[in-house]
Amino acid sequence: MVDAAGELSIAVRRPDTSLRRETPIWVVRLNDQVFVRTWYRRESGWFGAALVSGRARVRVPGLTADVTVEDVGSAAADLRAGLDDAYRRKYGSRGAGSMVTDEAAATTLRLAPERPPGL
Template identity: 60%
Template sequence: MTSSWSTDEAAHIAAADELQIAVRRADGTLRRWVTIWVVCVGTEVYVRTWYRRDTGWFGHATRSLKGRIEVPGLEADVTIEDVGSRPAELRADVDAAYRAKYGSTSGDRMVGDDAADATLRLVPDRP
């Protein structure tokens, strides 16, 4: 990990219902902005998908590993880390964050095995 989010940055991200992400192409330009759910565990930022893992924003993200995010009051370049196969404790923490933020009805799809395997950590790129 190159750096981490400040407490204030993480609070901005955690307060947002959704996050906008644009994945970088090989030439450095941004793909279109996509709206996704986002959670924080401490000052770490996580996103998941529950479908289309090889295509769409997620497929591009796992190939590029670079992007830009935006929430109200914050826009930042990020490095994208695939953490879907990390320890069970991380999965449990991210699952709990999704349930707490989005509720059990809406969030159920985001805490299943497929979604947990598709967990990405967004790390700020800093000079």
């Protein structure tokens, strides 16, 4: 579902567990893991809130899921290269241009299904 979706909608959880407004973002999958990036506003907007909360709800056609959010923007070079390639394959080399810059790569987040307490 994620591979077929042009965008993913993300609503970051507030400290009181309510959801912020949904924001559409580009999404890629690499090695069965889901990643998103922003090309601007690292510390503010939905992205800054995601860094603080570490939790969100995402939606693509046919799927809504609660996820944990992990900042992997300073990850190893091989992960960066794989994600840059995934963005280029999915969105085209010209369309993905702003998503494969050093600044955008530094905003890489890994989204993982949230596990219920006790598991």
